[in-house]
Amino acid sequence: MHLLDAADLGYGAAPVLRGVTLHVAVGERVVLLGRSGAGKSTLLAAVRQALLDQGRRVALVPQDHALVPQLSALRNVLMGRLDDHGAVYNLATLIRPRRADRDAAMTVLDQVGLCPEADRAVETLSGGQKQRVALARALYRGGDVLVGDEPLSAVDPAQADRLAGVIRDAFPTAILALHDVDLALGFATRLIGLKHGQVLLDGAPDIPRDLIEALYAR
Numbered sequence: 001m002h003l004l005d006a007a008d009l010g011y012g013a014a015p016v017l018r019g020v021t022l023h024v025a026v027g028e029r030v031v032l033l034g035r036s037g038a039g040k041s042t043l044l045a046a047v048r049q050a051l052l053d054q055g056r057r058v059a060l061v062p063q064d065h066a067l068v069p070q071l072s073a074l075r076n077v078l079m080g081r082l083d084d085h086g087a088v089y090n091l092a093t094l095i096r097p098r099r100a101d102r103d104a105a106m107t108v109l110d111q112v113g114l115c116p117e118a119d120r121a122v123e124t125l126s127g128g129q130k131q132r133v134a135l136a137r138a139l140y141r142g143g144d145v146l147v148g149d150e151p152l153s154a155v156d157p158a159q160a161d162r163l164a165g166v167i168r169d170a171f172p173t174a175i176l177a178l179h180d181v182d183l184a185l186g187f188a189t190r191l192i193g194l195k196h197g198q199v200l201l202d203g204a205p206d207i208p209r210d211l212i213e214a215l216y217a218r
């Protein structure tokens with residue numbers, strides 16, 4: 001998938017990232033690394049747009065989760081397929097989900113360990129539970145590629161490892177920003193390191209550890 005070609009990415013006059021070229025092969029698990037503010041979210045947004053422009057089905061775990069707080073975990077998960085249906089179907093889903101849809105949503109809630117919380121309003125859940133709802137919504141959506149912006153930052157390390165495995169099994173290709181380097185090394189087939197407005201490293205996860213650490217040095 002040819003995603004970016006010498007692209008300058010940013011928000012105003014001065015780009016956050018300059019001259020980014022990116023191809024991602026089907027089957028790759030790409031992890032973006034870099035300090036806070038390095039441009040990981042900026043790159044993920046551009047990648048997602050490029051994938052959508054190419055007609056790919058993309059599942060997204062945004063950094064802020066983008067859940068509806070007043071609705072239950074189950075209904076938030078069901079929202080992962082809103083754009084597969086018309087307004088009438090979606091309204092009916094909101095009021096009383098069809099059995100098959102409910103069962104499918106419960107299956108992904110089970111994958112993230114949230115069956116007991118299915119009917120609780122998201123606003124009553126912990127940070128890690130909310131994040132798992134956002135992941136369950138992406139699993140429910142499914143697709144060619146998962147784009148995730150720190151999708152495992154609020155869960156404990158053992159759960160993060162398990163959920164990384166769930167992501168690996170559910171999506172043929174994934175592009176994630178992760179701040180936990182060990183988690184990244186266990187998950188990624190390819191690491192992309194951002195620093196000083198550029199892609200500073202791009203390669204297999206057996207890159208020497210000090211090169212990875214250097215991404216985080218000032």
Ligand SMILES: Nc1ncnc2c1ncn2[C@@H]1O[C@H](COP(=O)(O)OP(=O)(O)OP(=O)(O)O)[C@@H](O)[C@H]1O
Pocket residue numbers: 011012016034035036037038039040041042043063
């Ligand atoms: N909507 C926006 N408008 C203007 N500038 C923005 C916007 N979003 C991000 N930026 C700026 O772009 C730069 C990169 O931000 P970005 O969110 O991509 O970094 P990040 O690596 O994802 O950081 P973090 O790890 O803290 O999430 C930062 O300097 C940030 O202030």
